[in-house]
Amino acid sequence: MTKYQAPKGVSEYFPPRANLFEFVRDQLIAPAKLAGYSLIELPVFEDTELFERGVGESTDVVSKEMYTFEDRGGRSITLRPEGTAGVMRSVIENNLDRGQLPVKLFYVGPFFRAERPQAGRYRQFYQVGIEAIGHNDPEIDAEVIWVADSAFKSLGLTKYELQITTLGDAASRAAHRVELIKFLEKLPLDEETKKRANLNPLRIFDDKRPEVIAMMKDAPILMNYLNTESKDNFDKVKKTLSAMEIEYSINPKMVRGLDYYTGTTFEFVHPMLGAQSGIGGGGRYDGLMNQLGGQDLSGIGFGIGIDRVLLACEAEDTLQNLLPKLDLFIVPIGEMAKDFSVKLLSQLRNAGVRADLAYGDRGLKGGMKAADKSDAKYALVIGDDEIKSGSGQFKLMSSGEFISSTLTPSAIAKAIGI
Numbered sequence: 407m408t409k410y411q412a413p414k415g416v417s418e419y420f421p422p423r424a425n426l427f428e429f430v431r432d433q434l435i436a437p438a439k440l441a442g443y444s445l446i447e448l449p450v451f452e453d454t455e456l457f458e459r460g461v462g463e464s465t466d467v468v469s470k471e472m473y474t475f476e477d478r479g480g481r482s483i484t485l486r487p488e489g490t491a492g493v494m495r496s497v498i499e500n501n502l503d504r505g506q507l508p509v510k511l512f513y514v515g516p517f518f519r520a521e522r523p524q525a526g527r528y529r530q531f532y533q534v535g536i537e538a539i540g541h542n543d544p545e546i547d548a549e550v551i552w553v554a555d556s557a558f559k560s561l562g563l564t565k566y567e568l569q570i571t572t573l574g575d576a577a578s579r580a581a582h583r584v585e586l587i588k589f590l591e592k593l594p595l596d597e598e599t600k601k602r603a604n605l606n607p608l609r610i611f612d613d614k615r616p617e618v619i620a621m622m623k624d625a626p627i628l629m630n631y632l633n634t635e636s637k638d639n640f641d642k643v644k645k646t647l648s649a650m651e652i653e654y655s656i657n658p659k660m661v662r663g664l665d666y667y668t669g670t671t672f673e674f675v676h677p678m679l680g681a682q683s684g685i686g687g688g689g690r691y692d693g694l695m696n697q698l699g700g701q702d703l704s705g706i707g708f709g710i711g712i713d714r715v716l717l718a719c720e721a722e723d724t725l726q727n728l729l730p731k732l733d734l735f736i737v738p739i740g741e742m743a744k745d746f747s748v749k750l751l752s753q754l755r756n757a758g759v760r761a762d763l764a765y766g767d768r769g770l771k772g773g774m775k776a777a778d779k780s781d782a783k784y785a786l787v788i789g790d791d792e793i794k795s796g797s798g799q800f801k802l803m804s805s806g807e808f809i810s811s812t813l814t815p816s817a818i819a820k821a822i823g824i
């Protein structure tokens with residue numbers, strides 16, 4: 407018989423690690439909700455042109471990594487490689503930008519890039535993202551960064567670093583572009599690289615080849631071409647981050663992998679993840695909405711790679727004490743005890759106690775082994791004596807200590823500290 411395997415390079419989660427994935431995902435969403443962002447649930451495929459126009463043809467994402475196919479109606483469809491273009495499409499199409507601004511949205515789900523798979527780099531991966539659309543206050547830039555930063559902190563991460571930079575306003579970028587193009591024209595670049603430079607000269611800063619890195623050493627840096635307005639704006643972002651006690655460093659050579667960025671851009675990197683160290687990144691995108699046929703509103707957002715954040719948590723070993731465990735595992739001995747336990751179990755769960763039962767009539771030894779494997783905090787054996795007396799001994803699994811309690815849901819919850 408053929409043994410089927412998952413397609414190459416996809417990330418897949420099943421128990422017990424899926425519990426960690428779920429916990430990380432929910433922690434990443436929580437601060438977005440606290441800050442007033444609402445869920446937007448979007449299709450995982452869109453018209454190919456949306457990404458070509460939105461993300462930009464100079465990017466690896468569009469030129470090499472999209473899963474594009476023709477659907478049965480002959481339309482060119484692409485599995486979403488990122489979230490921002492789709493959010494913009496939906497905001498414009500559904501007039502979400504005609505009400506109160508900023509429009510604050512979050513999303514979570516799978517994304518697809520046909521990259522060469524390696525540790526932390528997958529062809530199907532997961533992101534939590536947020537977008538704040540409608541105002542370009544520097545305080546919103548800081549808020550967006552705060553959401554990501556506090557999510558990482560809530561996961562117990564301490565070793566990640568935040569790098570920020572600014573691409574300035576249109577005038578600053580235009581002034582820099584002229585000088586950068588002059589500089590690039592003097593370099594012995596190959597045809598393909600020249601083509602990319604024509605589409606977006608900033609891309610060449612992101613070239614990983616040592617010879618190109620060497621050539622770009624003295625290239626003009628955008629940070630030196632900022633006009634007063636752009637400088638003031640960036641200063642305000644930095645000041646607000648400091649007021650929020652968020653540590654950052656400035657990386658003036660940062661180039662994000664997507665073409666829509668303007669103004670503040672940022673990346674969170676984790677030094678324990680090797681080559682794929684980017685756990686999240688984002689920035690402002692002033693012209694995107696207009697470019698996609700909407701009004702000329704500014705926006706800012708981020709995408710966090712859930713897969714990589716999970717790897718970072720595992721590298722720092724932060725999840726052991728954070729992950730909620732089962733509160734109680736019940737081991738019934740005999741048919742009567744099982745009937746009694748099943749009823750008690752449903753009452754406990756109704757009262758919010760995380761509880762499970764040794765199914766399969768396994769006896770005391772097998773039942774306690776199952777309790778051990780379940781990683782529950784407490785185990786309770788129920789036999790004839792317990793049913794008769796209406797009380798039981800709760801074994802604290804970490805120490806072997808026993809606590810006794812009446813077998814009513816409220817008494818149990820109190821006894822085991824819920």
Ligand code: HAM
Nearest residue numbers: 488489527528531684685686687688689707708709711
């Ligand atoms: P991005 O930097 O391309 O930005 O992706 C965001 C995050 O997704 C990365 O930092 C990384 O953690 C994760 N990621 C990207 N590709 C992969 C992969 N192949 N395997 C595993 N994880 C991956 C965006 O996608 C922008 N839409 C973010 C944004 C929103 N900017 C403004 N608003």
